Amino acid sequence: MSKVRAIWQASLTATKRALTWNIEDLIPPSERFIYNFNSKEELKKWHLYSDSEYGGLSSAALEITDAGKEQSGTGVFSGNLSLDVMEGTKWNISRSGFCGMRSKKFDGFIDLDPYDTIALKIKGDGRSYISTIYTENWVNSPGQMEDNSWQAFVAVPKDNWVVAKIPLAHYLPTWRGNVIEADIEMNPSRVVGMSLSVNAEGGVPGAQTGPGDFRLEIDWIKALRTQSTP
Template structure:
């Protein structure tokens, strides 16, 4: 009887160990690269936009530069509050630029992650990180992807890793929060963007018209819990 009990316990232990190993093996890695900005091919996955499309005078560029430790992306330009004379657009504000990724081939599934991390070196301005998801929020007249936004303050000087919990991204429509109680579906992500405004942001950040520059090494998804 004791021998049978020992065999049973050994079998149960082996089964438990096998199940534990299988679960761990199926778990996704604790971090997942979404973008790396070390080549011109990576830069081609993005396009620029600014208030110049609506009569503003801001401008931006996205390039790859070589530096110690490898190539990095550089998003830079000039923010202007002025509006082009004779513009047919009746814009009420200007002074913004952004870089937006082209739509992914399908969806990026980040359901196993809780945080977006960006490795940046900036100019003391506050930037806006945006995540675009499949359109399921029913907003009047909205035909575009849903957008979820969070501020990213980038200190001047050394490289800095900004970590933004997905729960901190708020649903927005044309820059305005539409319902802070809505929750993002992280399994249906279509793209991302990084933008900067001349006005607004977090207290203490540099603001106003003028030049801006932020270097970007990578964007990752993290599982911190």
């Protein structure tokens, strides 16, 4: 083989390898960790809220379990749901009995466009919880600065670890907890945060309801691609 032909062949081989690498690199993995509740540092990415901000008497905590040296911990979202309202509160609230944990905003956006399902490894108490995805506000007006929210119920069996899978198509657009009757679609490429919450009333049929203690243990939250790439 001549020197010129050898150089050409080497260049062609290198180009093919580069093209192959680039094509594979463009295909996202079939799953992506969004949150992994394995340390106290991870819990700093979240903050708590409840009806106590508006005169209610519910309370919540977010802690990490101590799993020992051989195993990482898991997050525990727990507390008490109360339907009572603080006496003399200035807030005219129509309902109480809710608590939640919401992630702090990402530095930019998370692009979930390549995925079709949210998966949560959780262990609960028989209540149903609400999974919320927040996306960039589509209005951008002075009177409407809140993120768009999309919600779906998660039924959590008592005392058993499960991987709950929620198709993105099952998340409904909401405004302050109420479903919006509008023909709009989520933009999964502009996700700014997530939350998990629990209400004393409502939820999926058969789930535990009413005031009292709640406890949800969380190992991780992932995005999955369950459908084949065209």
